Amino acid sequence: MNLRMMMRIIAYVLFVEAALMIPPVLISLVLHETASVQAFLISIAIIVGVAGFLYAITIKASGKRFYAREGLATTGLSWIFLGALGCLPFVLSGAIPSYVDALFEMVSGFTTTGSSILNNVEILPKGILWWRSFSHWVGGMGVLVFLMSIVSVSGKNQGFTLHIMRSESPGPAVGKMVPRMKDTAKILYWIYTGMTVINIVLLKLGGLSLFDSCCLAFGTAGTGGFGVLNDSFASYSPYIQNVTTLFMLLFSVNFSIYYLILMKNFSAAFGDEEFKLFWAAVFVATAAIAINVRPLYSTLEETIRHSAFTVGTIMSTTGYATTDFDLWPSFAKSIVVLMMFCGACAGSTGGGFKQIRLLLLWRSLRRNLHRSMHPSEVRAIHVNGRAIDEGIIHNTHAYLVAYVIIIIVSVLVISLDGFNFETNFTAVMATLNNIGPGLSQVGPTCNFSGYSDLSKLVLTADMLAGRLEIYPMLILISKSAWKKAR
């Protein structure tokens, strides 16, 4: 592998991370949170040190070509570095004394999972709280995508940007909105920033402080789920809850739809099959849950509000909660678990298996059934009227296999801690799909602090695997990827 080039990119990523710590330093300074100021400054020094070292030893970064596997491995490693060093302020400020806990919390932030090991978030210093929520915003669209939008790549390494973007962006295939990947990355970040600002303004209008509005909007935009209150969204006004439901869902839509809308290509935007599937699923799930949980709430408005919020939070893989859905009847809880399987749309900030993959697998199954009856007919699978490359179908099937294997192995390991099956299964589903809360002992009113360090590390790896869609992590432990290194 082209190790030098990989290390150089990681150095850039870490420089960006250090820069992103400046706002929380300022917040801590203004609010006189001395311990936090100190913790952030030391962390920045360490991160800049590591980045500088990586930069220095790769001064003559080789111009060798940069292949798909380098793209995958760079992405995987970058994210591990981001988490491993990004959690330093938590440890150094004393907010989360255990390194494994801090790592879990940080990776949960960057991967936009939102699972927490904290029992009480309200006592956290504001600077720390900002960093925790802001990591959702950074991780939602991706730090490498951000890098690609500002860095100019020399002629030799044109494939480079594409491979990196592919590895970090969710979904089976990354669409280029415009010919140059750099411009695509820029457009994505502009849309992302614009929508986040609108969200902040709407929350502010609902009576929240600017600080809270920002933190909650970061969690919504990245479909993360870290809140600023211990009861998540339960005590906010219906207006705040409904705005958040809407924005969680909006951020789960493929951003290329918004680009199409900006380009006034409405028929392509609203005719997109994944887009239609996603909204159909949202409405059906909300209706089914609302009917099932109706007796638990006094008014119809309340029933629909909590049902829609929960569907929004799970389908978008955000993880906020307005109600303890662990107390819902079995049928509604089964729908919640089912939605954990589905996930958001490709090319959004949402996680999970992705709607487009469900669509591809469903059509592939139908084709196979047809083939078992008419073995000689050859048919392609179409989405939005275009035939899908068979390689993408294969990858999607392989993805399901890897996904199931990860679930099984993870549940097996964490069950050593002795929690019940529902807890373990939904803990893995919630982390692998970057959702946040599960059911039972990891339900909306509980957290992950009860698990052992081993389990926390497994779940941390699951969060990374989920956010990066498995391959960038798998490749790091694949012998054949490293065998031919240099």
Added chain:
Amino acid sequence: MNLRMMMRIIAYVLFVEAALMIPPVLISLVLHETASVQAFLISIAIIVGVAGFLYAITIKASGKRFYAREGLATTGLSWIFLGALGCLPFVLSGAIPSYVDALFEMVSGFTTTGSSILNNVEILPKGILWWRSFSHWVGGMGVLVFLMSIVSVSGKNQGFTLHIMRSESPGPAVGKMVPRMKDTAKILYWIYTGMTVINIVLLKLGGLSLFDSCCLAFGTAGTGGFGVLNDSFASYSPYIQNVTTLFMLLFSVNFSIYYLILMKNFSAAFGDEEFKLFWAAVFVATAAIAINVRPLYSTLEETIRHSAFTVGTIMSTTGYATTDFDLWPSFAKSIVVLMMFCGACAGSTGGGFKQIRLLLLWRSLRRNLHRSMHPSEVRAIHVNGRAIDEGIIHNTHAYLVAYVIIIIVSVLVISLDGFNFETNFTAVMATLNNIGPGLSQVGPTCNFSGYSDLSKLVLTADMLAGRLEIYPMLILISKSAWKKAR
């Protein structure tokens, strides 16, 4: 579709079923179980009546060709008829008054699942008990395979036997042991019968009555799981338990291995990759469980005996129990759930997902990872040194998709009854994989009687889908299969 030919085969299947009811009539006669004698005779009359009707209207069965889809649909329909009419003695004798319950019990028998809705099996008349257990033996190897071994097919319909055998035999690809499928079917039944007789003799030597030995051996041979005592195998001697562990595992092995051994081709037999994977899984699972549950039992012998029996019963998808594994610690229970996913070997009487499919999916995943690094290389997947046809790989992937969809939909529907997630999830796993007991409310000491009729019907369909490996059932509800009928 060639409907006449299909109906004719169903008529044959029903004639066989009626004939198989003669032994329980004799048993009931000898033991003066008047109600059972009457119930069986009326049932035989009804079945012969239906079969005769189907036979009569298909006198001039058309010589049109018989395609793969007819094979699949015939198998699916035959099994539905077998269950729907085979359960009549349960209803008519009053042993199981509700038709839905009786249907559940009968399909559970034929599909070798062993899930029961009965609270007390010890009060059942012997004739009924025999029929219940014998259905396992019939269903294990397959009634259509039996039919194919005795029926001679005319020149025009040579493809016919192959399509039927393929649809009913478990596994992604049916190996022909000998050139003619009819001879293959005969060899299978001879091996099956021989091993069953040895099992009966060994149980008899352990002090059981001939009747009990037969019933238990039928359940073991078919990897079914219906016992004759309420506590399943808990009160039998260690000898009986160990013999059963051994035979459950032996019946989970691909029968072509036994044919190879009979042909003295030992290297091919013991070098078979699925065979090796299966035994490796058995030993690893037994060891892991034994270590985990050691504190629960007083002696090491007892620990290993219960661990091995449970691994045998779940991996073989039999469903007997010597101990209440629902009381085991989480880790051991997670292994049990994991084993529910795995299943036995293809071409055995065991159910589940099948070891060979796991092997194919694993190798396909590795190939995909390799391909993501080296997009230009083309590689085939090999098993036992032979390249596997890509069509089989596709089918295996599609199988996983169908399997996951069935699990999700079934859990969703049965969760309407309000049981907890562990109960619902393992109920579906236990029926779809033809195992028998699950965990929690459907654990080894409980049964399925608490579910509503709707849930029982869903689980009945799951048992059929599991035994016939989904496609013969899917095709019955596929529009395009029927569109071009006749």
